[in-house]
Amino acid sequence: MTTSxxxxxxxxxxVAVFAASGASAAVAKRLDLFGVVFVGFVAALGGGIVRDLVIDEVPPLAFADxxxxxxxxxxxxxxxxxxPQFARLRTTVLVLDAAGLGLFTVTGTLKALDAQVPAVGACLIGMLTAIGGGLGRDLLTAEIPIVLRREIYAVAALAGSVAVAVLDAYGHANAAWLTVAAAFVFAVRLVSLRRRWSAPVPALHPPHPGG
Amino acid sequence: MTTSxxxxxxxxxxVAVFAASGASAAVAKRLDLFGVVFVGFVAALGGGIVRDLVIDEVPPLAFADxxxxxxxxxxxxxxxxxxPQFARLRTTVLVLDAAGLGLFTVTGTLKALDAQVPAVGACLIGMLTAIGGGLGRDLLTAEIPIVLRREIYAVAALAGSVAVAVLDAYGHANAAWLTVAAAFVFAVRLVSLRRRWSAPVPALHPPHPGG
Amino acid sequence: MTTSxxxxxxxxxxVAVFAASGASAAVAKRLDLFGVVFVGFVAALGGGIVRDLVIDEVPPLAFADxxxxxxxxxxxxxxxxxxPQFARLRTTVLVLDAAGLGLFTVTGTLKALDAQVPAVGACLIGMLTAIGGGLGRDLLTAEIPIVLRREIYAVAALAGSVAVAVLDAYGHANAAWLTVAAAFVFAVRLVSLRRRWSAPVPALHPPHPGG
Structure with a gap:
């Protein structure tokens, strides 16, 4: 098997993992067959479509292949x-979703760097590739987007994309190191799920008079 | 009158038909004049703008013409x-909306094929052209998108775009056959509205212990 | 200091002003640190990203710089x-937000005209640049978009972009006149806020029998 x-x-x-996550959310909302496939499609390919539009690779891969x-x-x-069978695999799905997060972070960041986007922008694009599909899924199913909830999700992707940009800057963006970067995102997401890590939330303050 | x-x-x-559908939805939400025009604009031109971005025809026709x-x-x-008068024309609007669905499916698929997008991608783009405006309208007015509800809507558009791709592959993408394809989408949508056809919904299962 | x-x-x-508006909305929804930064990013840069995609300036400035x-x-x-300190600055924020609206209207319209978009399209793009970030902020925080509410907001931007297009057509798109156009949008927005101006809303009619 070749590298490509x-x-x-x-x-x-x-793609399959994110499609499964989108379809599961749509089934939970009792959408019909088409709705389930549509939300699955958006969850799996939405992030990549935005990435390709932003780096001007048109038509986006989701339509070209x-x-x-x-x-x-x-x-x-x-x-x-x-x-019903799938519901019993919930843990498996969370694990695969974390794997997809790692993978899309790495490929998204690399594609942006290849398209000559400067490093800060490439990191943002890599993160958006990884979280964009889930954002579309949550908007379509009228949920508060997962990236806005109190979990480590997008931050893991952002850390991974920064790692990829650093590797690339020092000429180490080879298969071995990129696999390490993807595994890093995967691990951070899984550990934070298990330990219920979260980003800080705003401090509560007593209301100001007249506020 | 020439073909073009x-x-x-x-x-x-x-465009006019979809603008009317968007404006009606906005009036029902009691938006002001600008809000009504804005939702009408998104409903009429949103699908085409996405199509033009994806096939790199920029600026999109909605801005260029x-x-x-x-x-x-x-x-x-x-x-x-x-x-108030318009409200009495509800049936007329549904009929015109179905006509718009058929038309945008055909023109969207053709434009994608002309832009050298492969057949599967072109069918998806044709469908998105037809349903994209309604999706934007429903997101803006905080409704569950019509394409996710239990009606034959996007499936009719997808069937029509596949028909256009097949006609194109066999060199029959002429005015007569394309009109037949648009009429087919139109008819499927109308018949399914009248007969209350819908796509299958998930089977109900008793909850699993511990689920 | 040079012009550029x-x-x-x-x-x-x-960018800073719109980021502050997005972050304030996110804090009010009790999002975590990342959610606050993400909504701020969308509010500050969303309008410009859409503008750059539509005029094919890729990667968008938000990623390139x-x-x-x-x-x-x-x-x-x-x-x-x-x-908490920021909450006391609410009036300041509204004023700065109006200033941002004026500025982004002018720069968005100018960039679209420079990219050879015809005048009507350029005005629409200028308005979208100014209002797009706020639209994204409101969709993410599940609010009815401000542009759809009963306030003079997008209309002020549209008037400003028409002014810029007219100035450009007559060769007067210089720094002095453009500053006047931005100040005009700024003033219209502030005065309408203070006087509670709004666009007309649909007339109420008694329900029709059987409606």
């Missing part, structure tokens, strides 16, 4: 039909 | 002032 | 930590 085949397989795994759309649609439809 | 004039008139008819924005704004303003 | 330095400073002031993202993030984080 491995990368494609890894990418499609990320049929394997992406088909992977997302088939996975979401499978969740629709299998959701 | 006919196409422009048909396109602007679609003033007739599109003016048609949308004038129609939405007319709905604002005439809405 | 002045312009950059003015632009970053607008690190000073934009850093200004937005630092301002939002400052609001997070200082929000």
């Amino acid at each position: 085949t491995a990368l494609l397989l890894a990418d499609l795994t990320g 049929w394997r992406y759309a088909v992977t997302a649609a088939v996975t979401a439809a499978a969740v629709f039909w299998l959701h | 004039t006919a196409l422009l008139l048909a396109d602007l008819t679609g 003033w007739r599109y924005a003016v048609t949308a704004a004038v129609t939405a303003a007319a709905v604002f002032w005439l809405h | 330095t002045a312009l950059l400073l003015a632009d970053l002031t607008g 690190w000073r934009y993202a850093v200004t937005a993030a630092v301002t939002a984080a400052a609001v997070f930590w200082l929000h």
Whole structure:
């Protein structure tokens, strides 16, 4: 198996995982088959579409390579039909979702750097690639976006994209180090889930008179 | 009347119809004049703007040709002032909305194919062109998007865009056949409205212990 | 100080002001530190990102120039930590927000005209630049978008962008006149806030039988 085949397989795994997360959310809202597939599609491919628009790689990969759309649609439809069994796999899904977060962070940041975006912008684009799909999923299903909730999610992606930018700046953006970066995001997300880490919240203050 | 004039008139008819649907939704939410025009603009031109961004036709037609924005704004303003009379035309609006769905499906898919997007991606873009405006309208007015509800709407558009891609692949993408494709989407949407067809919904299962 | 330095400073002031408005809204919703920074980022840079995508200036300035993202993030984080003091500055924020509205209207319209967008489209793009960030902020925090509420906000931006397009058409788009246009938007917004001006709302009619 060549490196590019491995990368494609890894990418499609990320698509499938995020499609499953979107489809599960849509099933929970009792949407119909099309709604489930649509939300799955947005969750799996939304982040990448925004990334490709921002770095001017058009048409976005989600439309240019049929394997992406088909992977997302088939996975979401499978969740629709299998959701009772799938519900028992909730832990598996959270783990796979964390893996997808790591993967999309790395590939998104790399693509932005390849498109000559400066480092700070490339980190933001990498993070958006990883969190964009979940944001679309939550807006469509009328939930407060996961990235705005009190969990370590986008911060893990941002840390990973900074790591990728640093590796790239020092010429170490090879397969081994990039795998380490993806694994780092994966691990931070999983540990924070288990330990219920969260970012700080605003301090509560007594209301001001007249406020 | 030349073919391209006919196409422009048909396109602007679609814009007017979707602007009317957006403006009606905004009037129902008691938005002010500007809000009504803004939602009408998004409903009429949102799908086409996304399509043009994805196929890199910039600036999007909605900004490049003033007739599109003016048609949308004038129609939405007319709905604002005439809405009591308009309310009695509800059936007419649903029929025109179905006509717009058929038209935008065909033109969106064709434009994507012309921009060298592969067939699967072009079908998705055609569908998004047709449903994107309604999606924006529903997000702005805090409704569950129509495409996620239990109706045949986006599926009709997707079927139509597949038909256009097949016609194009076999060299039959001429005016007569494309009109048939638009009429097909139109008919499927209307019949499903009348017969209350819908896509399947998730099966209900008893809750699992500990779930 | 050169003109372009002045312009950059003015632009970053607008970014900071809108970041503060987004961060304040996020603090009010009790989001965590990352959520506050994220909403601030969207409010400050969302309108400009859409503008740059539509006129094909990619990657958008928000990603291409690190000073934009850093200004937005630092301002939002400052609001997070200082929000009790900040709350007392509510009037100041409204004034600065109106200043940002005027500034982004002028720069957005000018950039669209420079990118050869026709006048009507350029006015729409200028208005979207000014109101887009606030729209994203309100969607993320599940509020009815301010532009849809009964206030003079987007209309002030639209009037300003028309003024810029007229100045440009007659060759008077110089610093002095553009400052007047920005000040005009600023003044209209402030006066309408103070006098509670609003756009007309739909007339109430008795319900129709069977409606």
